[in-house]
Amino acid sequence: MFLKAKRSRAVAAGVAALAMLATACGGSSTSAGGDGTLVVYTGQSGDWQLNFNPFSPTALEGPGTIFEPLFFYNNIRDVEPRPRLGKTFTWNSDGTQLDVELRDDAKWTDGQKFTADDVVFTLDMVTKNAAMNGTGYKGTATAVDPTHVSIKFPEPSFMEGPQILGRIWMVPKHKWSGLATPATDVVKEPVGTGPFQLDDFKAQAFTLKANPNYYAGEPALKKVRYLALSGNQSGEAALRAGQIDWQTGPVPDIKNVEKNYPGYKAITIPMNQVALFTCSNAALGCAGPQTDVAVRKAVYYAVNRTQINQLAFENTAGEISPGAALLERDRDQVSTKLKEKTAPMQPDEAKATSLLEGAGYTKGADGIYQKDGKPLALTLKVVAGWTDYITAVETMSQQLQKVGIKITPQQLSWNEWSDARGRGQYELLIDALHQGPAPDPFYNASYFYSTATTAKVGEIANPNFARVSDPAIDAALAALKGIDPKDDAKRQPHFDTIQTRIEELVPYIPILTGGTTSEFNAKKFTGWPTKEDLYAFPAVWARPEHSEIFLKLKPAS
Amino acid sequence: MRYYARKLAFYLVAFWAAVTLNFFIPRLMPGNPVDILMAKLAQRGGTVDPAARRAYELLLGSGSDESLLSQYFAYLGTMFRGDLGVSVSSFPTPVSEIIADALPWTLVLVGIATFLSFALGVVLGTLVGWRRGTWLDSLVPATTVLAAVPYFWLALILVALLASGLGWFPLLGGYDVVLSPGWDLEFLGSAVYHGTLPALTIVLSSVGGWLLGMRNMMVSTTSEDYVLTAKAKGLRDSRIMIRYAARNAVLPSVAGFAISLGFVVAGSIITEQVFSYPGIGSKLLQAVQNNDYALMQGIFLVITVAVLGANLVVDLLYAVIDPRTRVSG
Numbered sequence: 001m002f003l004k005a006k007r008s009r010a011v012a013a014g015v016a017a018l019a020m021l022a023t024a025c026g027g028s029s030t031s032a033g034g035d036g037t038l039v040v041y042t043g044q045s046g047d048w049q050l051n052f053n054p055f056s057p058t059a060l061e062g063p064g065t066i067f068e069p070l071f072f073y074n075n076i077r078d079v080e081p082r083p084r085l086g087k088t089f090t091w092n093s094d095g096t097q098l099d100v101e102l103r104d105d106a107k108w109t110d111g112q113k114f115t116a117d118d119v120v121f122t123l124d125m126v127t128k129n130a131a132m133n134g135t136g137y138k139g140t141a142t143a144v145d146p147t148h149v150s151i152k153f154p155e156p157s158f159m160e161g162p163q164i165l166g167r168i169w170m171v172p173k174h175k176w177s178g179l180a181t182p183a184t185d186v187v188k189e190p191v192g193t194g195p196f197q198l199d200d201f202k203a204q205a206f207t208l209k210a211n212p213n214y215y216a217g218e219p220a221l222k223k224v225r226y227l228a229l230s231g232n233q234s235g236e237a238a239l240r241a242g243q244i245d246w247q248t249g250p251v252p253d254i255k256n257v258e259k260n261y262p263g264y265k266a267i268t269i270p271m272n273q274v275a276l277f278t279c280s281n282a283a284l285g286c287a288g289p290q291t292d293v294a295v296r297k298a299v300y301y302a303v304n305r306t307q308i309n310q311l312a313f314e315n316t317a318g319e320i321s322p323g324a325a326l327l328e329r330d331r332d333q334v335s336t337k338l339k340e341k342t343a344p345m346q347p348d349e350a351k352a353t354s355l356l357e358g359a360g361y362t363k364g365a366d367g368i369y370q371k372d373g374k375p376l377a378l379t380l381k382v383v384a385g386w387t388d389y390i391t392a393v394e395t396m397s398q399q400l401q402k403v404g405i406k407i408t409p410q411q412l413s414w415n416e417w418s419d420a421r422g423r424g425q426y427e428l429l430i431d432a433l434h435q436g437p438a439p440d441p442f443y444n445a446s447y448f449y450s451t452a453t454t455a456k457v458g459e460i461a462n463p464n465f466a467r468v469s470d471p472a473i474d475a476a477l478a479a480l481k482g483i484d485p486k487d488d489a490k491r492q493p494h495f496d497t498i499q500t501r502i503e504e505l506v507p508y509i510p511i512l513t514g515g516t517t518s519e520f521n522a523k524k525f526t527g528w529p530t531k532e533d534l535y536a537f538p539a540v541w542a543r544p545e546h547s548e549i550f551l552k553l554k555p556a557s
Numbered sequence: 558m559r560y561y562a563r564k565l566a567f568y569l570v571a572f573w574a575a576v577t578l579n580f581f582i583p584r585l586m587p588g589n590p591v592d593i594l595m596a597k598l599a600q601r602g603g604t605v606d607p608a609a610r611r612a613y614e615l616l617l618g619s620g621s622d623e624s625l626l627s628q629y630f631a632y633l634g635t636m637f638r639g640d641l642g643v644s645v646s647s648f649p650t651p652v653s654e655i656i657a658d659a660l661p662w663t664l665v666l667v668g669i670a671t672f673l674s675f676a677l678g679v680v681l682g683t684l685v686g687w688r689r690g691t692w693l694d695s696l697v698p699a700t701t702v703l704a705a706v707p708y709f710w711l712a713l714i715l716v717a718l719l720a721s722g723l724g725w726f727p728l729l730g731g732y733d734v735v736l737s738p739g740w741d742l743e744f745l746g747s748a749v750y751h752g753t754l755p756a757l758t759i760v761l762s763s764v765g766g767w768l769l770g771m772r773n774m775m776v777s778t779t780s781e782d783y784v785l786t787a788k789a790k791g792l793r794d795s796r797i798m799i800r801y802a803a804r805n806a807v808l809p810s811v812a813g814f815a816i817s818l819g820f821v822v823a824g825s826i827i828t829e830q831v832f833s834y835p836g837i838g839s840k841l842l843q844a845v846q847n848n849d850y851a852l853m854q855g856i857f858l859v860i861t862v863a864v865l866g867a868n869l870v871v872d873l874l875y876a877v878i879d880p881r882t883r884v885s886g
Contacts, residue, residue: 047840049655132612136614414846419587419592
């Protein structure tokens with residue numbers, strides 16, 4: 001009896017203690033509180049491991065916020081680069097010399113002045129450490145005077161500009177010259193010129209604070225906190241609880257974000273061209289019916305893009321150009337010589353069947369086309385867990401069945417899928433093409449359609465996975481490297497060549513332009529990008545774009 | 558003595574086999590860390606220049622053409638020096654550092670939860686076994702249902718109810734992020750508060766197993782002659798239950814408990830995922846998702862050592878606890 005009494009008292013005490021804790025933390029200080037701190041979630045799963053080296057592929061933060069590029073390139077709107085540490089830049093006529101004028105009022109956060117020596121030191125460091133050279137920089141830089149740098153190149157390098165000016169982060173010579181291994185140093189106490197500096201670091205969250213001595217004035221946004229959660233699922237839950245102010249990624253019921261998350265808004269930017277990648281080139285070792293261009297075109301005409309958009313992408317995806325340029329951003333470069341301005345949103349089954357019959361296919365008893373006794377059957381690889389793509393693939397296989405093409409969807413782990421994609425050991429797979437560092441269709445074409453970036457089947461292509469190898473495209477890309485990007489009239493014929501060849505070859509069968517959706521707290525902060533004013537690509541993980549947005553945000557109190 | 562030597566030899570061989578599998582299995586998987594890094598950057602930074610690939614191969618040293626066998630011997634060598642290599646997914650942090658950061662969280666959370674569910678299961682099992690045939694019997698199906706419910710589902714239900722719905726507990730994390738980890742009261746309180754819900758999930762879903770085992774052993778020991786003798790002597794019921802029946806019935810559970818302590822190190826991946834808990838389970842998942850061989854090997858090594866060690870201790874202790882094994886050994 002006595003024992004029992006004691007035990008129940010202990011339990012009561014425990015419950016009371018818990019209740020006290022619960023009330024003490026009831027306000028949960030992790031919530032996006034009222035102190036003007038912007039809480040962001042970049043999709044990080046698991047704890048942060050300290051790394052503020054902007055050149056490291058695993059850097060937590062730094063590009064644009066702590067360390068600045070010379071210029072900011074907006075890669076979704078065709079506008080002039082915005083000066084950051086640079087003021088102006090000029091190329092010589094053949095694209096072998098780039099002269100940059102620098103600001104003279106920028107300071108490192110330890111009080112030292114930023115000069116041309118820092119720029120030359122940074123560029124030389126990237127040259128010396130191949131492991132840091134993610135931009136493929138091949139120039140030689142010299143400081144003319146404290147505010148002028150001149151970079152010489154061995155070959156015409158107009159198209160290298162955005163990478164060098166917009167994606168090499170300037171670091172202080174006086175701090176970094178002492179580092180033994182700059183490529184693998186984690187830069188525990190980053191010293192930069194940027195609008196923000198590191199405030200404090202913990203494994204579950206780190207915080208940046210505004211730099212009071214920033215040359216353009218102290219940002220209105222005083223603090224940014226980066227949370228580490230366990231993935232998109234928990235990101236969605238935290239968003240629902242109002243614990244994060246900005247995240248990029250789909251949420252259920254995208255149409256009604258403003259209703260489901262009071263105070264929040266969503267923006268969707270079409271950027272990634274969703275396509276059926278085909279191993280298209282028999283000369284490089286591809287095998288299967290998709291090596292026949294007639295089959296690729298038949299698929300192109302037989303899919304019902306409107307239905308796919310509705311079922312798989314909640315109608316967030318947009319139209320797509322068969323010439324692989326982005327319709328909105330590249331509207332001045334989209335070729336007028338293309339047969340179709342956009343890929344048809346409605347299926348054209350008659351055209352698909354006539355293409356197949358013209359290529360010698362006949363309809364079998366089971367309704368599937370065949371040639372030389374072999375049915376027209378293709379496997380389509382998709383990553384297990386990519387639910388929107390899986391839905392798209394299932395929808396397409398039903399649509400193509402109607403025309404007489406048998407598609408077998410195959411779900412694989414990301415590793416298997418990426419291995420098959422790299423080595424060209426696939427017939428069809430679904431993925432998206434990405435863009436380059438500047439608003440210019442050249443980059444996408446040079447990545448995915450040039451002989452230089454492909455490989456024989458069995459070797460890893462980087463990243464021309466469709467094995468496109470076309471002399472006309474290669475020649476046009478080479479010519480573009482030697483033309484000043486401002487000279488639109490001279491460039492257009494080459495764009496025409498590239499786009500019309502892509503339309504003829506259909507190595508990546510265009511489906512739709514997929515949107516990147518972000519949700520952000522519009523009640524707490526003003527100044528977010530809108531469709532009308534897209535001053536930067538609004539994805540929280542896009543660096544340095546996010547720093548441009550941080551600079552514009554203002555607490556709404 | 559021969560018994561002990563034989564046991565030790567067996568454990569050494571088991572350890573070598575585990576370490577070897579640990580090396581080869583990840584390398585038989587398709588894909589490589591550079592591809593994953595490139596894909597992540599393409600998703601995170603929008604654009605990746607093809608030139609980046611070469612840079613990262615150099616950085617991670619994965620473009621090397623060393624034979625698998627020489628890699629294997631190098632791996633054994635560094636492992637015995639205690640050097641577990643560098644993690645690719647959190648480059649350039651050493652693996653030992655990542656494990657050292659994550660392990661305490663898991664040990665405390667899963668350790669305490671395992672101990673609680675063991676204690677609770679044994680106590681309840683004793684009662685249910687002693688009073689079999691009463692309403693208490695319904696505890697058995699009730700707890701085994703909880704154990705049979707898919708684990709992540711139970712966790713998500715609890716989150717939906719207690720964290721999202723009622724707001725009694727925090728949604729995720731191991732502590733309130735505005736605090737600095739340290740030995741002060743505020744931080745410890747926050748850690749306990751954040752750990753309650755994950756611990757509750759573990760206890761709820763594993764208490765059934767202990768309860769069932771204990772109850773069944775109780776039922777068989779209460780029918781033994783010595784219990785009858787004790788009753789005939791007129792001893793108090795509670796004394797018979799605890800000193801005569803439960804003491805003998807608990808032996809197999811103790812062995813099971815020691816082994817499950819070994820598995821504490823492995824954490825529980827699902828709990829840590831659902832609650833974004835900063836433990837070893839979430840690190841293991843991260844390693845697997847990123848083809849991070851060094852981190853995978855490091856974590857598996859720790860798990861292997863813990864499980865083998867726990868088994869060894871049980872083997873050696875059992876002879877002490879249960880005199881009957883000594884006779885045959």
